[in-house]
Amino acid sequence: xxxxxxxxxxxxxxxxxxxxxxHDKRLxxxxxxxxxxxxxxxxxxxxxxxxxAIKEHTLTHLGDYLEEFERNAIANGAHVHWAxxxxxxxxxxxxxxxxxxxxxxxxxxxxxTDECEMRPFLEKRGIVVMETDLGERIQQxxxxxxxxxxxxxxxxxxxxxxxxxxDTIGTDRNNxxxxxLAESQRQHTRPYFLRADAxxxxxxxxxxxxxxxxxxxxxxxxxLSVNLPPLYIASVGIEKVIPKIxxxxxxxxxxSRSALGSPxxxxxxHFRKPRKGTEMHIVLVDNGRSDRLGMPDFWYSLKxxxxxxxxxxxxxxxxxxGLSYGATYSGPIGVIIDPAFDLRKxxxxxxxxxxxxxxxxxxxxxxxxxxxIYKWRQVIAERRQLPFVKKEAMRAAGKVLSSPKLYRAxxxxxxxxxxxxxxxxxxxxxxxxxxxxxxPAAPPYTFRQWYLExxxxx
Amino acid sequence: xxxxxxxxxxxxAFFPEVAIATLELLERLGVEVAYPLDQTCCxxxxxxxxxxxxxxxxxxxxVKNFAKYDYIVGPSGSCVHHVREHLTAIPQSRDVTxxxxxxxxxxxxxxxxxxxxxxxxxxxxxxxxxxxxxxxLRALRTAKMSxxxxxxxxxxxxxxxxxxxxxxxxxxxxxxxxGFGGTFSVFEEPVSAKMGYDKVNDHYRAGAEYIVSADMSxxxxxxxxxxxxxxxxxxxxxxxxxxGARE
Numbered sequence: 001x002x003x004x005x006x007x008x009x010x011x012x013x014x015x016x017x018x019x020x021x022x023h024d025k026r027l028x029x030x031x032x033x034x035x036x037x038x039x040x041x042x043x044x045x046x047x048x049x050x051x052x053a054i055k056e057h058t059l060t061h062l063g064d065y066l067e068e069f070e071r072n073a074i075a076n077g078a079h080v081h082w083a084x085x086x087x088x089x090x091x092x093x094x095x096x097x098x099x100x101x102x103x104x105x106x107x108x109x110x111x112x113t114d115e116c117e118m119r120p121f122l123e124k125r126g127i128v129v130m131e132t133d134l135g136e137r138i139q140q141x142x143x144x145x146x147x148x149x150x151x152x153x154x155x156x157x158x159x160x161x162x163x164x165x166x167d168t169i170g171t172d173r174n175n176x177x178x179x180x181l182a183e184s185q186r187q188h189t190r191p192y193f194l195r196a197d198a199x200x201x202x203x204x205x206x207x208x209x210x211x212x213x214x215x216x217x218x219x220x221x222x223x224l225s226v227n228l229p230p231l232y233i234a235s236v237g238i239e240k241v242i243p244k245i246x247x248x249x250x251x252x253x254x255x256s257r258s259a260l261g262s263p264x265x266x267x268x269x270h271f272r273k274p275r276k277g278t279e280m281h282i283v284l285v286d287n288g289r290s291d292r293l294g295m296p297d298f299w300y301s302l303k304x305x306x307x308x309x310x311x312x313x314x315x316x317x318x319x320x321x322g323l324s325y326g327a328t329y330s331g332p333i334g335v336i337i338d339p340a341f342d343l344r345k346x347x348x349x350x351x352x353x354x355x356x357x358x359x360x361x362x363x364x365x366x367x368x369x370x371x372x373i374y375k376w377r378q379v380i381a382e383r384r385q386l387p388f389v390k391k392e393a394m395r396a397a398g399k400v401l402s403s404p405k406l407y408r409a410x411x412x413x414x415x416x417x418x419x420x421x422x423x424x425x426x427x428x429x430x431x432x433x434x435x436x437x438x439x440p441a442a443p444p445y446t447f448r449q450w451y452l453e454x455x456x457x458x
Numbered sequence: 459x460x461x462x463x464x465x466x467x468x469x470x471a472f473f474p475e476v477a478i479a480t481l482e483l484l485e486r487l488g489v490e491v492a493y494p495l496d497q498t499c500c501x502x503x504x505x506x507x508x509x510x511x512x513x514x515x516x517x518x519x520x521v522k523n524f525a526k527y528d529y530i531v532g533p534s535g536s537c538v539h540h541v542r543e544h545l546t547a548i549p550q551s552r553d554v555t556x557x558x559x560x561x562x563x564x565x566x567x568x569x570x571x572x573x574x575x576x577x578x579x580x581x582x583x584x585x586x587x588x589x590x591x592x593x594x595l596r597a598l599r600t601a602k603m604s605x606x607x608x609x610x611x612x613x614x615x616x617x618x619x620x621x622x623x624x625x626x627x628x629x630x631x632x633x634x635x636x637g638f639g640g641t642f643s644v645f646e647e648p649v650s651a652k653m654g655y656d657k658v659n660d661h662y663r664a665g666a667e668y669i670v671s672a673d674m675s676x677x678x679x680x681x682x683x684x685x686x687x688x689x690x691x692x693x694x695x696x697x698x699x700x701x702g703a704r705e
Contacts, residue, residue, distance in 0.1 A: 010648050011648035014649070014652050020652075045607065045608075313605065315635045319652050351507075352646055354592065354637060354640075354650075355639065356592035357596035358633075358634075360596075362605045376508075379508070382508075382510075390641070394512045395509075395512050397504055398504050398515060401467065401499040402516040402519050404495075404496040404498055411470065432643075433647075437654065437686055438685040440681070443474050443475075450478060451493055
């Protein structure tokens, strides 16, 4: 498995300056809107505490709540399936579709189905899968994964979308008017809703006491996907369960405020039971979640409600783009989730962070994201997954910095600071410091030398 | 009052004037300052890279150097943050715990411990942009962060306001990270440099003649960026301003 090189990928992203500037500004704008709408609620910080407590409680009683959810969902008339991993999930979905000879699946946005790589699995087996969320559809047509968990095509300019749509659904290549593009996609997608054999959504929440799947959207596409075809499948990560319907209000108040800076999503749909004459299936997916629940330093990441606020605020994410992470989940939440899936492949991601902590402060469920990034680095070093150059540099730095004598030899040679110190403290990768920055000038003396000269001699 | 001066390695080697200003300022304020001569580094570079094993001996040396002091004061937020929150590579003996508790960042020490309300010798007739490093801002909590809706406060600003003639400019994104991030600055060089460019441009557009900071490592990076861009912005540590530097 090839290791992800985030620095290399980010360098490509940064070279496209128009895209970079737009991406940074667009997401920073979402962050500012998030500040405004959260500050309008005097109880915002209290809501964060409550949301975090509900999630922690649920996660520490996860088995009980999942079984309660299952009981109530079955009582409502839904079928419930359990998938231990991505492969099982995909097979279950395929079997449900196959048993009903379903050939066309319309689906709403779901990070979980991306995580499971369900679309290629089904397509290879002859199923037509239509993403109906505008951003997801753009990404599907361009054969790219989503670059952001809430706004999947945020790295594209409207002229990029015009190009993709011209190549795939026959729009006017020179017309990048947003309304025109959105309407064209809408007209293109609508007929699929009518002829689809099955519809699918992910879940924002699964309410144990009612057995309900709750989906928050802005486009109405989830409701069309669920309510037109005769078969509905919901893919639900097991961490999505919350105990009671009264808890939902806490999260619904925070989700869209954190994500987009809007008070609430246009639609908050509660899917409880199949319409008469149709079927509803719920697939509860683990895929590494129970393993993570058992990790003392990392189980907190399961509190995530996938709002994307940490991505919007992250100065690294905004300047490198979601695709540079090479994983389903990008940005701060991605770098603490991805290594749990594959430490070797994603071992560089926890280093794609300055540990500035802004992510932790915007997180509506108070995940200590930057502290987990710090902890992952320790795990990566312990499991010998650091690049050789970095590991050796650290060993050398540790030797020099733990010895006053060696340290002084390195920094005190007159004028040698620049020659020696960057190697000790910055162990440069072909002098990466100086590529776009000036190196600090070496002063004629260290502070210690000045001190001995000026403060100890009479 | 007696305090030990903690001079981080990169300040010792690259910015002795910052350590000198810190020493002189503390002495002016009546503190008896000791400077343990065998100090090197707090071990943050190794620890931030995940290498606890490689950090251990340096951490032990740090504790040995500073164990006997009730106050340990350093002019660098991220190093102090490392000592206080992340000095975990060695067994947490009584000395270790004490050293971690007793280590202060300079601004905190002036503001919270000494409660200084005047710097009569300080005069800095310039337009300055204040840069709070992320460890100072979000970990040591020396100022309100924009992510949290809380009453406005800023310890570095409280101190700087007492300086005669100083004027402040407000950048558009005052508390966005500048992209230094220790080893991040070389291993993630493209993003790091871009963040630094954006940061210094933001201050420049706001009209800053100087960027003032309590976090010299951020300054080292920003200064390198501004010089490469050819921006006429100057950099100075808060200790130098409070100690009466004129420019």
